[in-house]
Amino acid sequence: MKKKLLDAVINKKKENVAFAIITNLENGEGCIFEKGKPLDKNFIKFEKNINLYFDKKKNGIIDGTNIFVETYFLPIKVFIVGAVHIAQYLVSFANTLNFEISIIDPRGYFASEKRFPGINIINKWPKEAFEELKPDKDSALIALTHDPKIDDPALQYAIDKKFFYIGALGSKKTHENRCDRLKKSGYTDEQIKKIFGPIGIKLGGKAAPEIALSIISQLVSEVYKKT
Amino acid sequence: MKNSFDEKILDEASDWLKAKQTVILATVIQTWGSSPRPVGSHMIINDKGDFSGSVTGGCVETAVVRESLKIIKQNIPFKKIEFKVSNENAWEVGLACGGEVAIFLEHIN
Incomplete structure (x- = not known):
């Protein structure tokens, strides 16, 4: 994970919005996913599945891929x-x-x-x-x-x-x-x-x-x- | 329903980086059977071998620290490791509960 991404994650948490960290386990690249906002072009072909995981508040590797999704939703x-x-x-x-x-x-x-x-x-x-x-x-x-x-x-x-x-x-x-x-x-x-x-x-x-x-x-x- | 379970390990990682430490982030990316911690659980390890958070219930943490120190030394950016029941290879660790866990280790830099 790049330090830049970590900083962005910490800021997102402070903003009080739900988001997800997406990681490509094959090359170590990562990005932030936010509902309805443009997704990093390297992850665009997984957008549909990322949305599915996000909506279910689910963490995990998308089936048949090397893409790991970690959701951060707002506390109760x-x-x-x-x-x-x-x-x-x-x-x-x-x-x-x-x-x-x-x-x-x-x-x-x-x-x-x-x-x-x-x-x-x-x-x-x-x-x-x-x-x-x-x-x-x-x-x-x-x-x-x-x-x-x-x-x-x-x-x-x-x-x-x-x-x-x-x-x-x-x-x-x-x-x-x-x-x-x-x-x-x-x-x-x-x-x-x-x-x-x-x-x-x-x-x-x-x-x-x-x-x-x-x-x-x-x-x-x-x-x-x-x- | 679900509650968000942010254990604030990433916040701690950020503090460690500010203190000029080398930090490895370990994330549970997959589990099989009765692995003690859910997918998304975090642990961070620094170059001195200090750690915070957890990826199992203490079953494989020592091995994760050892592996982290190795990838810091060899300057490997990321690595996936797996632990199984009665894992008979080098670590002599494993999950006594009969679960399996895959962990992603990555350098934060």
Whole structure:
């Protein structure tokens, strides 16, 4: 790999776009592939297959060739509502697991840069924040405030947009009340059942990092669940 | 669904180059059977034999380092190497799990 190509790859990663590195294993030449952009002429005859691999987010050697495709797609977006103590541990787990985190909390004293250095913090009410961020269905919501006026609008938004994972912190009782409120707002049982509540898999721990671990474990298992 | 699994090895390679080190990039390009790391996994090796990342679960990394040092010394730009179950040739390594793996080694320069 040429250093020039490596530099280009590092820059592409910073740009937050999906791309692929294409390598000819026979001569060591390589290039960057980006959907819809002109491809290096040395690789043009493999363009159709490169696109196929890219669309499937697949890495590998294209059958019958010496062309290796390595795709770089964007991480899954995880929205945490509530810049609480558990969120601080979630952030550190999510970084290693390569999720892209945003924290939404209208309470400025919680969601401060000091408490969450380097994290995308949105000091707005969930509805307003989501309208600005425009998440797609490959997104996850972790609602942690257990304050209905903050959590509920976020949960409603995630249900409407069919997020692949929706979880809400709180006891069984808190969750029952939450479900009742959602029902009164016109949501069906089937929609409400999509919410993991109480959030997380059963690990038994009560400390903030343990709860964070149980939440992130559930999130990962939902990512890889066969559908 | 899939999550992107960028272990940031290429970013680290870039840092090593900035520190004026010679860097070999090892990439898993093909696997058969139960090889521990997926295709696209990376490991980098410098001229001192330091390494970061992985291409298996520790089964063949030593051999990959040795092979990398050899291609640095001989100034070979790239090379494909394969490891099989109970590989009885020079390395005395192999994948105990019964898998096979092909790795592409390339000089970053």
